[in-house]
Amino acid sequence: MEDYYLPNLTLPEEHRPIGKWGCLHREYLKKEHPILFNSLILNGQLWTYLADLNEQAQERLSLIIGQMKVSESVTEELKAIDQIAWIGGMNSIRNRAEEIILREMIYGEDVA
Numbered sequence: 259m260e261d262y263y264l265p266n267l268t269l270p271e272e273h274r275p276i277g278k279w280g281c282l283h284r285e286y287l288k289k290e291h292p293i294l295f296n297s298l299i300l301n302g303q304l305w306t307y308l309a310d311l312n313e314q315a316q317e318r319l320s321l322i323i324g325q326m327k328v329s330e331s332v333t334e335e336l337k338a339i340d341q342i343a344w345i346g347g348m349n350s351i352r353n354r355a356e357e358i359i360l361r362e363m364i365y366g367e368d369v370a
Contacts (some may be wrong), residue, residue, distance in 0.1 A: 272305040272306050277309075279312045279315035283311055284308055286365055318359060319356065323351055327348075332351060
């Protein structure tokens with residue numbers, strides 16, 4: 259009988275969620291960069307990479323939204339005076355900020 263040596267493969271434990279941005283980037287990597295995707299899986303780094311990206315994207319999104327609110331005067335005062343205008347302004351800001359995150363961080367495009 260022959261003896262076989264099997265590797266003892268274990269993955270690092272990662273408990274952080276990958277969230278919306280991590281899921282989107284995972285699908286992008288799987289489709290557009292399969293070699294990098296497979297390398298991250300084989301090295302056991304995919305989940306950590308996606309969790310880090312999700313946290314960075316969330317922080318960047320909050321920063322962009324805050325800056326846009328200031329520059330477009332979408333304030334709590336506006337919310338008290340005209341809620342519909344405030345909601346419209348916030349929806350517009352959020353949509354544009356999310357588009358920036360998608361282009362910059364998820365799909366790796368240059369934002370001009």
